[in-house]
Amino acid sequence: MKKQNELKELETEQSENGKETTIYINPRTDFGFKRLFMEGLKAEVRLLDLLKTFFPDSLGGATHLVVKPTELLGDIESEKRVVLDTLAFIDEKTRALIEMQRAQKPLFVQRSIFYTCRLVSKSLKRGEDYDIPTILTLCITDRTLPEFADLDGFFHLVQLRRVDGKNISEKIVLGYLDLSKFAALNPGQMKDMQFSDRQEKWGYTLANVGQMELQDLSQEDEVFRSVFEDSMHQKLTDMEKEEYKKSVLEYEDVQAAVQYAREQGLEQGLARGLEQGLEQGLEQGLEQGLEQGREEGREAEKRQLARNMLAEGLDPAIVAKISGLTEEELHNLARE
Numbered sequence: 115m116k117k118q119n120e121l122k123e124l125e126t127e128q129s130e131n132g133k134e135t136t137i138y139i140n141p142r143t144d145f146g147f148k149r150l151f152m153e154g155l156k157a158e159v160r161l162l163d164l165l166k167t168f169f170p171d172s173l174g175g176a177t178h179l180v181v182k183p184t185e186l187l188g189d190i191e192s193e194k195r196v197v198l199d200t201l202a203f204i205d206e207k208t209r210a211l212i213e214m215q216r217a218q219k220p221l222f223v224q225r226s227i228f229y230t231c232r233l234v235s236k237s238l239k240r241g242e243d244y245d246i247p248t249i250l251t252l253c254i255t256d257r258t259l260p261e262f263a264d265l266d267g268f269f270h271l272v273q274l275r276r277v278d279g280k281n282i283s284e285k286i287v288l289g290y291l292d293l294s295k296f297a298a299l300n301p302g303q304m305k306d307m308q309f310s311d312r313q314e315k316w317g318y319t320l321a322n323v324g325q326m327e328l329q330d331l332s333q334e335d336e337v338f339r340s341v342f343e344d345s346m347h348q349k350l351t352d353m354e355k356e357e358y359k360k361s362v363l364e365y366e367d368v369q370a371a372v373q374y375a376r377e378q379g380l381e382q383g384l385a386r387g388l389e390q391g392l393e394q395g396l397e398q399g400l401e402q403g404l405e406q407g408r409e410e411g412r413e414a415e416k417r418q419l420a421r422n423m424l425a426e427g428l429d430p431a432i433v434a435k436i437s438g439l440t441e442e443e444l445h446n447l448a449r450e
Contacts, residue, residue, distance in 0.1 A: 138345040140324030142256065142293070145354075145361035147214050149344065151200055152181055156340040161202060163337045165210050167312045168269065168289050169250045172208070179204045197435070198229060207247045209233055215255040220416055220438035223261050226253050226288060234286070251288040254320065258292050268295035268317055296321035304330040364428065420447055 139146040151161040158179055166173045184198040200212040211229060215222055230251045237247050262270050272288040275281055299307075299322045309315040319338060323345055330342065343349075350358060420437040424430070430444055439447070 137347060138323050138326050138342065139347055139350070139358055140362065140365070141320055141345065142214065142324070143358070143361040143365045144214075145358045146324070146345070147199065150341060151212070154344055156344065157181075158202075160337055160341060161200070161212075162204075164316060165202070165204075165212075165250065165252065167316055168252055168291065169210075169287060172248055172250055172284070172287060173204060173210075176204050176208070179210070197431075201233075208250070209237065209247055210250045210252070212252045212254070215253060215257075222253070222255070223259060223290075225438075226251055230286060230288060246285055248285045249287070252291065253289065254291045254293060257294050259290060262290060262292070268292045269313055291317060291320075293317060293321040298322065298325065301325070301327040302330060417447060420444060424448060 139149065141147050141150050149157075151157055151164070158181065161181070162173075162176060162179050165179075166176060179202045182201045182203055184201050198211055199214050202210045202212075204210060211233060213226060213229065230249050233249050234246055237249075238244070268291065270290045270292075272290070273281055274283045274286050296317045299318065304318065304322060304326060307318070309318070315338065319341060323341065326342070347355070347358075416437050416439060420433050420439050420443075423433045423436065424444070424447070430441065433439075434441055434444055437444075
């Protein structure tokens, strides 16, 4: 009863002061994701529940985890530096990596494979045998990845298999959660929904919590109740509110830059493809021209995306991670 009275007071204050425009923070922003899964007393409980939900066969009996530093340096200076979104150790033989894709990054699946392999290579010391730990990689995306566009469902597991479908190892598992498959909910809808399983409940929560209201607060499930309670915008300090506002602006800038680059790249690619297709003539020429146009369009999209983000003042390291361009390419792009 006390908890319900506190929530009622928050709701009343929300409507009277007229200053707060967001009741819950968006977990797809960098600030929101870290607050839910890396900070606070219940962050590790939520993170473990999320991982156990999507990797039940690997983590069914897990009871705790430890969040680790997210920067992985190469063994030699020339190797690529890796900065992960979230890294957790469940036990001595199980690691979990979580990546939140906030824009449609080029080669994202390949990137996730590379990150997974880096964790494998960092797990063994000189002289040890090759008993590698279990590496679980959970990728949460805002859009459907091309590699899974022909599949139904919102979650896809990838494992090492032979061509006949038999697993050769259960120690490398990648999962891709597509939040675009979850319909937007109106305030008040979520508390009355009947979810088919916990995966669906997590998907709807991550996709919609930023637009929810106090009436959606789950009263029965302690984990999801903590998601809503720790996502309340009013619980942030003034400094945290400023950090969140900056994180939202960065998120929206990236989304806008990606959309603009996509439109520009598509227009340029189609124009170039049609031009070459007409020059080469008939069916074969058109097909080849369109294919080259699409390829040049994708390259133009990457470069335009980088230009837009650099123009908005985003850090070059973030631009490189999102666009897939190297630091040298970004340097040359800035000089054009």
